[in-house]
Amino acid sequence: MEEDFSKYNGEGTTLRKAQLKMLDILVEVDKICRKHNIPYWLDSGTLLGAVRHGGFIPWDDDIDIAVLKKDYLKLRKILLLELPPNMVFQDWKNDKKLPIKTGKVKDTKSHVVTTHMNEKMKEQGIWIDIFPMEYMASFRLKKFIDFFYGRFFRRLHGFENGKFEYVISLIFYPIALMMTWFAKFLALFLGKNKLTHPFGGWHGVRKRYKSDVFPLSKLNFENKEFFVPGNYHSYLTLLYGDYMKMPPVEKRIVHATDIIIYD
Numbered sequence: 001m002e003e004d005f006s007k008y009n010g011e012g013t014t015l016r017k018a019q020l021k022m023l024d025i026l027v028e029v030d031k032i033c034r035k036h037n038i039p040y041w042l043d044s045g046t047l048l049g050a051v052r053h054g055g056f057i058p059w060d061d062d063i064d065i066a067v068l069k070k071d072y073l074k075l076r077k078i079l080l081l082e083l084p085p086n087m088v089f090q091d092w093k094n095d096k097k098l099p100i101k102t103g104k105v106k107d108t109k110s111h112v113v114t115t116h117m118n119e120k121m122k123e124q125g126i127w128i129d130i131f132p133m134e135y136m137a138s139f140r141l142k143k144f145i146d147f148f149y150g151r152f153f154r155r156l157h158g159f160e161n162g163k164f165e166y167v168i169s170l171i172f173y174p175i176a177l178m179m180t181w182f183a184k185f186l187a188l189f190l191g192k193n194k195l196t197h198p199f200g201g202w203h204g205v206r207k208r209y210k211s212d213v214f215p216l217s218k219l220n221f222e223n224k225e226f227f228v229p230g231n232y233h234s235y236l237t238l239l240y241g242d243y244m245k246m247p248p249v250e251k252r253i254v255h256a257t258d259i260i261i262y263d
Contacts, residue, residue, distance in 0.1 A: 003246070005058035008254075018110070018259050019056050021126045022063045023222050025087060025105050029065070029128065030226055032082055038075050040067045041216055041227045043131060044206075048236060048243055055222035059252040061112075061259075063128035069198065072132035076103060090127075092157065092200075099157040101200035103130035113258040126259070133208065134198050137183065137190035143205040145183055149176035153200040207238045 009016040033040050042050055043066040049057040067075060079089040083105065091103040098104070106125040113124075136142045152169040180199045187194075195208040212231040219228045229235040236243040 008058040008252070009056065014259050014261070015059075015061060015254065017261055018061060018112075018126050021107050021110060021261065022128055023224070025107060025126075025128045026063050026065070026221075026226065027224065028084065028087060029079070029105055029130070032078060033067075033075065036074070036078055038067065038071050038078075039214075039216060039227070040065050040071070040075075040130075041213060041229050042219070042221065044239065046221070047228055047232060048240065050219045050221040050226070050228060051232060051236060052244055054220060059254050061254050064131060065128065066131040066133050068195075069132040069134050072103065072130065075130070079103075079105060088125075097157055099154040101132070101153070101198045103132065104128065105130065109262045111258075111260040111262075126261070132198050133195045134184070135187045135191035135210075136194045136196050137186035139194060139196065139205050139207055141183055141186075142196055142199070145176065145179045146199050146205070148172070149180055149199050152176050208235065209238075212238075 009019060029040075032038075041047070042064070044064040045057055045060050045062070046064045049055055049060060076089065076091065076093075080094075083089060086108050088106050088108055089103065090098060090106055092098045092101050104127040106127040108125055110126040111124050112126055152173040155165050155169040156173060183199075193210045195210055195213070196205050212235045213229040215230050216227045217230045217232065218225050219232070
């Protein structure tokens with residue numbers, strides 16, 4: 001017997017309404033990426049949801065897509081100009097209180113409180129994440145450097161810090177930053193296939209390979225077609241292992257603690 005997931009995101013629930021808002025944002029970003037020939041793909045839990053559920057993981061409260069960093073820089077400029085009035089683009093460059101090096105497209109007619117974001121950010125609406133994927137020479141080296149750099153970056157942007165942690169981060173951040181430059185220099189020669197989140201990301205190092213991503217394929221997500229890694233089986237196996245196995249109930253976590261939709 002199939003499990004009934006309606007207790008998480010049944011029609012009319014706040015989470016389902018939020019998911020549909022996220023879907024609207026994804027449709028808009030997809031349209032802009034197609035218009036400007038910018039390759040992107042569904043990533044992390046969103047990709048898993050597309051493969052395992054044909055849409056959202058029932059308890060998921062965000063959407064993740066990924067682009068190569070060079071494409072992210074182009075996409076960022078376009079999103080700042082072409083998003084509709086009810087959506088805004090936000091990243092660490094135009095909002096210094098965002099404690100992660102990830103781009104976000106946010107709905108302006110909602111408000112979300114989470115356990116892992118800074119409440120001082122300019123925009124607090126429902127969002128989708130856009131991860132700029134960087135080439136890495138070594139996953140192990142990336143993990144080592146980002147153990148320091150990521151923490152310093154987040155504390156300097158107002159997250160998980162007291163005054164002492166802020167001062168320590170202010171002193172040692174330049175050293176950690178130079179370490180990231182060294183790693184990126186190595187990647188010019190040794191990082192042709194390994195991909196991972198940029199330095200300053202949330203989740204440490206999750207292995208991804210460019211050869212699993214390209215050429216891109218397409219899958220249905222909530223009855224709409226989006227781009228996914230060509231070898232999504234290998235991609236998801238690296239991220240989650242036996243990804244078709246349902247997690248136990250206690251691990252089905254909704255990160256948002258409060259969601260308010262104004263329209």
